[in-house]
Amino acid sequence: MLSTLPLAAFEATMPTPSPSSSSSPSPPPLGRTAVRPAWQTLPEPVRHAVAEQLPAPIASVADQGGGFTPGIAAQLRLADGTAVFVKAVPATHPLAEVYRHEGHTAARLPLATPAPRLRWTATTGAWVVLVFDNVDGRHPDLTPGSADISRVVNAVAAMSEALTPCPILDVEPSSTARGDWLHGWDLIAGQVPADLGAWERRHLNDLIKAETLWRAHANGSTLVHGDIRPDNLLVTVDGTVAVVDWARASRGASWQDVADLVPHLIMAGHTPAAAESCLAETPAWQKTGVEVLTSYAVAYAGYWTGMSRQPAPEGVPHLRSYQRHAATAAIAWVRHRADATSPVA
Ligand SMILES: Nc1ncnc2c1ncn2[C@@H]1O[C@H](COP(=O)(O)OP(=O)(O)O)[C@@H](O)[C@H]1O
Ligand SMILES: [Mg+2]
Incomplete structure (x- = not known):
């Protein structure tokens, strides 16, 4: 010891x-440790698949720089005043399995967990995508x-x-x-x-x-x-x-x-x-x-x-x-x- x-x-x-x-x-x-591809670089069919899940059109996007993974992480503000947070990584990326694990876990967290709710996850257009409730925080x-x-x-x-x-x-x-x-x-x-x-x-x-x-x-x-x-x-x-x-x-x-x-x-x-x-x-x-x-x-x-x-x-x-x-x-x-x-x- x-x-x-x-x-x-x-x-x-x-x-x-x-x-x-x-x-x-x-x-x-x-908040500035990650170098991530921007939301706009996500192939259009994938962005479309995300948009289809949302209750209102996307009004603005803020890419997030926290963390270290080189995946997409973006806050999407919607026309109805709500917001969601999206993470995405190519399905062939070495971290894809980690993103899937996160989706599997987040979907099963009890409501009392102090964590944003996972709204949707899928592998679509060869990307693993997770959509969460947005947390307005620092x-x-x-x-x-x-x-x-x-x-x-x-x-x-x-x-x-x-x-x-x-x-x-x-x-x-x-x-x-x-x-x-x-x-x-x-x-x-x-x-x-x-x-x-x-x-x-x-x-x-x-x-x-x-x-x-x-x-x-x-x-x-x-x-x-x-x-x-x-x-x-x-x-x-x-x-x-x-x-x-x-x-x-x-x-x-x-x-x-x-x-x-x-x-x-x-x-x-x-x-x-x-x-x-x-x-x-x-x-x-x-x-x-x-x-x-x-x-x-x-x-x-x-x-x-x-x-x-x-x-x-x-x-x-x-x-x-x-x-x-x-x-x-x-x-x-x-x-x-x-x-x-x-x-x-
Ligand atoms: N639900 C959320 N709402 C708002 N911002 C978020 C949310 N989840 C994560 N973030 C922001 O995005 C950053 C990256 O997200 P995170 O899930 O930690 O990804 P990574 O696996 O790349 O570290 C976080 O450091 C945080 O600033
Ligand atoms: Mg992180």
């Missing part, structure tokens, strides 16, 4: 690096002192009530659905990058050992969103939080969605201790073992550290710089937990 990392005395006294100390270029602000501000923090924490912590027991029978357990990708130190050890930090290099074996424990505690009877981060959250004018993008949902333990907020709070400027204290009152945080949370932090740190060094996927230019910043935040989180729980440095 990382709590027993043999930290040398001098390491324990070293300051935990802050996310801003990273020398890599900053990713663009939330991404939450998670910087220290923001009123959005308690809104987001409360919404994410509370949503497990609507999602337990898991309303979808054929969704994969979190231990495999998430465990298959949420790790990285094992892979890093196979080819240690030249620029790997000295601390990570020194503790690589301990990090490899620590990054798997959480999986044994990941299963449960809740539908887990699995991708809780600010660009998948929208805050409406009355302060309600909507959770979008259910593409990575799995069946498991609800603490995962709550704990996912920690690295994003750190990226937004919190110290790791302050980020954790934002969640301290939630039952999910309180009932999850210290070692499980440490393992989870280690897994995210390994995942982002490894992925950020991979070549950029086609059409996704900002993902790697985002992951570098995320890795810095997650490593700060791990070091905080190691410092806080290590018996003797």
Whole structure:
């Protein structure tokens, strides 16, 4: 376990690096991280198929820049004053199955889920298309002192009530659905990058050992969103939080969605201790073992550290710089937990 990392005395006294100390270029602000084809580039028969599903003609279109996938994401304002949100990706695209999974999940979410309703999904004209109710909202501000923090924490912590027991029978357990990708130190050890930090290099074996424990505690009877981060959250004018993008949902333990907020709070400027204290009152945080949370932090740190060094996927230019910043935040989180729980440095 990382709590027993043999930290040398001098390491324990070293300051935990802050996310801003990273020398890599900053990713663009939330809402401008994706490079997406515009709605107008969707073949006319596909746009026509969407329009046929709508209660009124399309009056205006606003392409959305949040997230990282290179699919179409657009808000369509309709002549009757309502609006819908459309996602679409070619049926041959490697992400097509992910979009189908999202459609399958979104169609089965209980009404009490704080998520926009899926109105229609189909594979049409060789495109996978999803049409949702539009959420008129903005991404939450998670910087220290923001009123959005308690809104987001409360919404994410509370949503497990609507999602337990898991309303979808054929969704994969979190231990495999998430465990298959949420790790990285094992892979890093196979080819240690030249620029790997000295601390990570020194503790690589301990990090490899620590990054798997959480999986044994990941299963449960809740539908887990699995991708809780600010660009998948929208805050409406009355302060309600909507959770979008259910593409990575799995069946498991609800603490995962709550704990996912920690690295994003750190990226937004919190110290790791302050980020954790934002969640301290939630039952999910309180009932999850210290070692499980440490393992989870280690897994995210390994995942982002490894992925950020991979070549950029086609059409996704900002993902790697985002992951570098995320890795810095997650490593700060791990070091905080190691410092806080290590018996003797
Ligand atoms: N129902 C919705 N209403 C309004 N905007 C939305 C809705 N769903 C998503 N968005 C916006 O579009 C962006 C991309 O959508 P998302 O479902 O997260 O796609 P991706 O899989 O590309 O991340 C989000 O970051 C959010 O800003
Ligand atoms: Mg998203």
